[in-house]
Amino acid sequence: xxxxxxxxxxxxxxxxxxxxxxxxxxxxxxxxxxxxxxxxxxxxxxxxxxxxxxxxxxxxxxxxxxxxxxxxxxxxxxxxxxxxxxxxxxxxxxxxxxxxxxxxxxxxxxxxxxxxxxxxxxxxxxxxxxxxxxxxxxxxxxxxxxxxxxxxxxxxxxxxxxxxxxxxxxxxxxxxxxxxxxxxxxxxxxxxxxxxxxxxxxxxxxxxxxxxxxxxxxxxxxxxxxxxxxxxxxxxxxxxxxxxxxxxxxxxxxxxxxxxxxxxxxxxxxxxxxxxxxxxxxxxxxxxxxxxxxxxxxxxxxxxxxxxxxxxxxxxxx
Amino acid sequence: xxxxxxxxxxxxxxxxxxxxxxxxxxxxxxxxxxxxxxxxxxxxxxxxxxxxxxxxxxxxxxxxxxxxxxxxxxxxxxxxxxxxxxxxxxxxxxxxxxxxxxxxxxxxxxxxxxxxxxxxxxxxxxxxxxxxxxxxxxxxxxxxxxxxxxxxxxxxxxxxxxxxxxxxxxxxxxxxxxxxxxxxxxxxxxxxxxxxxxxxxxxxxxxxxxxxxxxxxxxxxxxxxxxxxxxxxxxxxxxxxxxxxxxxxxxxxxxxxxxxxxxxxxxxxxxxxxxxxxxxxxxxxxxxxxxxxxxxxxxxxxxxxxxxxxxxxxxxxx
Numbered sequence: 001x002x003x004x005x006x007x008x009x010x011x012x013x014x015x016x017x018x019x020x021x022x023x024x025x026x027x028x029x030x031x032x033x034x035x036x037x038x039x040x041x042x043x044x045x046x047x048x049x050x051x052x053x054x055x056x057x058x059x060x061x062x063x064x065x066x067x068x069x070x071x072x073x074x075x076x077x078x079x080x081x082x083x084x085x086x087x088x089x090x091x092x093x094x095x096x097x098x099x100x101x102x103x104x105x106x107x108x109x110x111x112x113x114x115x116x117x118x119x120x121x122x123x124x125x126x127x128x129x130x131x132x133x134x135x136x137x138x139x140x141x142x143x144x145x146x147x148x149x150x151x152x153x154x155x156x157x158x159x160x161x162x163x164x165x166x167x168x169x170x171x172x173x174x175x176x177x178x179x180x181x182x183x184x185x186x187x188x189x190x191x192x193x194x195x196x197x198x199x200x201x202x203x204x205x206x207x208x209x210x211x212x213x214x215x216x217x218x219x220x221x222x223x224x225x226x227x228x229x230x231x232x233x234x235x236x237x238x239x240x241x242x243x244x245x246x247x248x249x250x251x252x253x254x255x256x257x258x259x260x261x262x263x264x265x266x267x268x269x270x271x272x273x274x275x276x277x278x279x280x281x282x283x284x285x286x287x288x289x290x291x292x293x294x295x296x297x298x299x300x301x302x303x304x305x306x307x308x309x310x311x312x313x314x315x316x317x318x
Numbered sequence: 319x320x321x322x323x324x325x326x327x328x329x330x331x332x333x334x335x336x337x338x339x340x341x342x343x344x345x346x347x348x349x350x351x352x353x354x355x356x357x358x359x360x361x362x363x364x365x366x367x368x369x370x371x372x373x374x375x376x377x378x379x380x381x382x383x384x385x386x387x388x389x390x391x392x393x394x395x396x397x398x399x400x401x402x403x404x405x406x407x408x409x410x411x412x413x414x415x416x417x418x419x420x421x422x423x424x425x426x427x428x429x430x431x432x433x434x435x436x437x438x439x440x441x442x443x444x445x446x447x448x449x450x451x452x453x454x455x456x457x458x459x460x461x462x463x464x465x466x467x468x469x470x471x472x473x474x475x476x477x478x479x480x481x482x483x484x485x486x487x488x489x490x491x492x493x494x495x496x497x498x499x500x501x502x503x504x505x506x507x508x509x510x511x512x513x514x515x516x517x518x519x520x521x522x523x524x525x526x527x528x529x530x531x532x533x534x535x536x537x538x539x540x541x542x543x544x545x546x547x548x549x550x551x552x553x554x555x556x557x558x559x560x561x562x563x564x565x566x567x568x569x570x571x572x573x574x575x576x577x578x579x580x581x582x583x584x585x586x587x588x589x590x591x592x593x594x595x596x597x598x599x600x601x602x603x604x605x606x607x608x609x610x611x612x613x614x615x616x617x618x619x620x621x622x623x624x625x626x627x628x629x630x631x632x633x634x635x636x
Contacts, residue, residue, distance in 0.1 A: 045623035270624040279597045299585050305363035306588040
């Protein structure tokens with residue numbers, strides 16, 4: 001007899017009781033989408049939020065995984081439960097320990113208070129930008145106080161996912177390049193905290209100075225000015241200071257009301273993303289049907305231009 | 319008395335007669351959007367297509383503007399009329415000669431057969447990715463046989479705009495970085511032709527070799543394999559060969575039927591873009607009204623999750 005799929009509510013209860021296998025199944029459900037995913041989504045949305053969602057981003061090779069590993073340790077030292085999402089939009093794999101440098105985090109594998117998950121699926125409607133907030137809610141529902149979201153690169157997907165965090169750490173390296181590079185990648189806008197990692201290498205002071213002068217130009221007076229923390233994740237140097245700085249940013253957000261504002265904006269952005277995905281699927285996807293085929297054929301024959309074709313499809317009563 | 323706005327049909331006729339001011343006004347209309355833009359769009363869609371739309375992309379500083387300048391000269395030498403769109407998504411300016419390095423192209427300013435236009439507007443519904451194909455059609459309607467579309471960087475916008483070209487040239491420099499960099503930026507997938515520009519500098523041979531070995535791995539047998547042309551745009555060296563190679567790619571597209579296929583795909587992509595923009599505007603924009611406000615408020619109060627909120631908005635009869 002085939003194994004009966006577990007009831008989402010039962011899985012959520014099991015995950016809340018510390019069952020990591022149940023938590024893993026919930027995340028898989030959410031990644032795959034569908035009716036049961038929807039039920040998981042409702043339950044975890046209602047179950048409450050993480051205290052602090054921290055995004056960790058920066059160029060490949062900057063040492064984000066090692067730094068994440070140190071932040072897990074710091075969070076555990078302060079008695080917090082930690083969920084980690086390691087997001088790699090370019091990887092065909094998902095669901096666990098396949099990615100090589102995720103292995104390092106396995107030093108926390110036996111720690112009941114840590115759950116690490118890699119996500120790379122493109123299966124979710126709307127992609128990782130929509131899957132990430134749902135996965136964050138699953139981790140929070142299972143008891144994570146702190147959720148660390150590590151992204152692999154600095155592309156558009158990463159910037160979108162950073163939008164799901166309360167605090168974003170941008171990791172740079174000494175000699176990583178001039179201020180222009182960071183600005184071009186859109187990192188200046190999303191950074192709440194900078195970590196100059198591998199700061200034992202030559203050029204760390206210059207990199208810090210470059211960042212400071214960029215910040216001089218870009219930070220409006222009175223706003224939070226992103227602090228720059230020097231770290232060497234491989235030895236753990238500076239990582240406690242980074243953890244403290246992240247906690248200070250959280251306090252700042254709460255004190256100024258910006259935390260509520262950010263989370264409100266996150267929800268509205270997610271709503272927009274969900275709607276656009278659904279509409280795209282309904283109007284242009286497999287379910288679009290004969291009407292779409294007919295209008296598309298007229299477009300390709302150049303009897304209609306794209307704007308008039310869109311009007312025909314969107315206002316069929318005309 | 320205020321000047322009466324010119325009739326779009328009259329503007330198109332004037333542009334076809336060589337009136338550059340009329341052509342400029344048509345492009346401004348299309349950039350701004352609205353009812354008259356729609357009329358311009360219809361007229362220019364019906365007026366016929368350019369023979370060859372060429373996209374020029376690559377990292378900032380690679381020498382794209384100087385190379386574009388050489389391609390204008392080569393196209394003019396072969397008796398073609400040339401339209402140029404210089405697209406800078408990051409610039410707040412639009413509509414002409416404001417951008418510094420556009421100035422160089424002004425050596426063609428008095429040539430009746432060349433029209434250069436900078437575009438940076440965010441005003442167009444759907445952004446530059448939708449404004450570019452419309453502007454290309456305006457240039458074609460005004461008589462451009464060849465349209466050169468130069469983008470400033472290598473981001474997502476650039477890749478989308480490259481989708482509007484028949485042939486895409488990716489410009490790299492010696493020592494510009496290893497094969498991985500180009501692959502990461504998604505340039506390998508969009509390149510029909512590579513130009514190794516500033517090829518008088520050290521490292522040009524290595525860069526060519528790196529590109530060749532990437533192509534060895536990525537080009538399926540039987541497909542067009544992107545040729546690599548060594549250029550020095552500042553002296554004009556190699557730019558005639560580049561022009562010939564672009565023409566060869568066009569012949570290849572026509573011979574294999576791929577030209578018709580690409581232009582068909584461009585239209586369908588544009589249709590999708592137009593629909594998504596309109597839907598976003600209708601459902602989420604200023605016109606969304608009280609219903610949206612009400613559902614968004616319930617979402618922010620966390621009474622509904624984003625998915626149920628989307629369902630309420632998209633299926634109001636439920």
